[in-house]
Each structure stands twice: as structure tokens, then as C-alpha cells.
Amino acid sequence: MSALRETSVGVVGTEAVRVTARALAHRYGPQRGLEPLSFEVVAPAVVAVTGPNGVGKSTLLKIVAGLLEPSRGEATLAVGGRSVLAAERRRCVGYAGPELSFYPELGVAENLTFAAMTRGLPAPAVRVRESLDRVGLSRHGTERVAALSSGMMQRLRIAFALLHRPPLLLLDEPGNHLDDEGRVALRAIVAEEGRAGLVLLATNDEREWRLAERRIELSGRGLGHSA
């Protein structure tokens, strides 16, 4: 099924969003971060990346996001049939991970407005309001980030990832610290984004990987890849 969607890179057919990993591997010094891995996923889809702690789920998402250069192999992203260089991925990728922090001296909406303006998005205030609404943070826009609970912070990370309507959404342990209401919002976001684009979820939480129709299972002794 094909769909059209307005994203940060213009209106694209969602089937045109494609992530491909070829013999992708990463090491942190002498330590293995990610065993060699190959896969291809195409939008529209929600794909879960699962596996034990330390097997490289977060590393994989960071490589796809362009935050980390792989030690070996490659991870390519194509949007609308055009390959997106790692240095330009920030325009097409929405990333929310545990290490994503915000400026504590700024408010919730101020942090997102800064991100929207830096990305050069049109109507930043509208985008910020829309993102905060989607994660249920609209009543907390004026609060300082330093005053947020862990669950609120997690919602803010997800709002940040959605801000520029990216065709590819990378969510690392997205349910961390979320309450029931937050999990409902997360499920709705994943379902909606997965209908329109591509969502990669790194998680070991069954409630989250059950949202995906495909699963990439990483293991320390090589990788299984199950549909």
C-alpha cells in the first residue's frame, strides 16, 4: 500500500523510505558494540530491534541516525529514491534515545522552539504545539526542563523526534519511565508514524515490540533476523 505524506524533506511516497545495512558492525575500542549485520527495511513499517543488553541496539540506531560512524560496513538511508548522506540525516530522521538531554535553564517549549528554529522549520510555534500535543505535554510547555520528571522528559524526547515530521523515526527504549497515559500516546504515535513512514524501535519491552510487524533480533554471537 502506498501513501503520500508531508515530511521534513517534502512530500514523499512512503514506500520510498528505505534503510539498508550491509555487513554493518561497530567496535568501541577493543569492545564489540555491534556484530556484523545486514538487513533492509522499507516504509511503511514498524520494525523492532530487540536483543540482550549490550548487544548493540542503541549503537545500531545511532549509526542509522548518522550520530556514529560504523567501524565496518555501511547503513544507508534512501528517501524518495535519493540516498541521504550520514551528515544530512538529521533532516530526515527523528531520534529519541536515553542520552538525549535538553537545556535545563530553558523551558520545555523553548527547547523545542530552539530545535525547530535551528532546523529552519516554518512556523516553529505551530510545530512545537503540535508535537507537545501528541505526547500530552501541551500543559507543560512553560515549565523548565530541570523541573520535569523522568516520564515527562521521555515524552519531551519523543516530541523532539516528531518535531520536523521525519520520514524515519528512531526510538530507543521509548517506553522508559512512561506512565499508562504516556504508553497510550506512544502506541498511537508509533501506529500513526508506521502507517505513514518507517519506525525503528529498539526495545526489550514486549509491550513495545508487539507494536512492530517485523523484528530484527540481535544476539551476542551473531545475529538472527526474523520476520
Add this chain to the structure above:
Amino acid sequence: MPNAGSSFLAAVWAILRKECRSEWRTRYGLNAAVLFAVTSLTGVSFAVGRLTDRSDVLAALLWVVLLFAALASLSHAFVREVEGRTLTLLRLVASPTEIALGKLLFNLVFLTVLEAVTVPLFLILMGAPGPRWGAFLALLASGSFALATSATLVGALISQTRGRGALFAGVSLPLLLPVLAAAVAGTRNQWAGGSAAVEVRMLMAYAAATLGASLLLYDHLWED
């Protein structure tokens, strides 16, 4: 979609605004820098009195105070992002060059504010003769530009290293000696009635060369 040029400028401008807002709310660097400048000038003024006829000492003292007041704070533009773990956010919204240019502009604003407080205080407390304003302001502007480009580059390079505080001082001070020497010589010359044009050109050339090298380096800054 915005075009690449306007998007680049929008990113640099947004980063500059964010830096100014953060500094205004936290006074992370400005309070320390102004406090250093005021206490050191007051201390010297009490110890040696007015130095009206010693243009060589006045010039050296002015730039030493400005340099050391600014140095610790200038490095923090990048170090703060690493220690606050906000570098990932920045990398997700802007290119390394946009980030570095935003930080460089902030450092220039910071130095301008610091000089706006320190220089009048210096002129009054030290009893300095009235400067030749054109040359004096040109020296302050070119010296600040050179200081900011070097400090921003070094701050970016050392931001993810261990012991970055010691490294910043160790790497910056040799790089900044030519800036200090040219700025002191030019300031002394203008007080002695001579020209400071050569020193201003030297400082601008130094800043331009450092900025050029920085623009080549910034895109490779955070490649893991």
C-alpha cells in the same frame, strides 16, 4: 523547504540566540569573567596606583586582564554541551560548522560585553590617558575576533577529551601569544601617538587564518 543558505544562517542565528539566552539565565561565564576583571583591576590599582605615563604597562595590563577574564568562559561554550549531555541534541539539529559558528558569534558577543564593562573601568582606575578611539576600538575589535576564533577552535577540539580544563589552557595559551603580543604592541603604540595599523592587520590576518582552518576542521569534529 528553506534553501541551504537561509537554512544555514537560520541555524547559526538560532544557536547564537540560545547561547545568549542560556548565559543570561545562568550567568555561567559572565559573572566569573567580570568578577575576575574587576577584582584584578581594583587590586592592581590599590597596589601601584595610577599608571598615567606608563603606556607600555597599561597596554600589557589591559590585555592580560581581558585575556584571562575571558579565557575560562570562552572554553565553556563547547564544554557545557558535553558536560550537560546536550551535544547529541545539537548534532541532531545542526551541522558541526553551524554549531561552531553559532558558538563563535556568541563568544564575540561575550567578549564585547566583557570589554564594555572592563575597558571603562580600566581607563578610570588606572588613570590611562584618553585613547585614540579609532585605533583603540579597531584593536579591541580585531583582538577580540582573534581571541574568539582561537578559543572557539580549541574549545571545540578539546570538548570531548578528558582533563579538558587543563588542555584548554595548555593548548590555548601558546596559540594566543601572537594575539597578545600584537594587541599589546598596538595598544601601546596608539597611546604613544604612533600607528596601530600594522597590529590591527596582523590580528585580522590571524583571526581570518584561524577561522579558515576552523571551517575546514569543524565538519570532522565529532566523527566517532
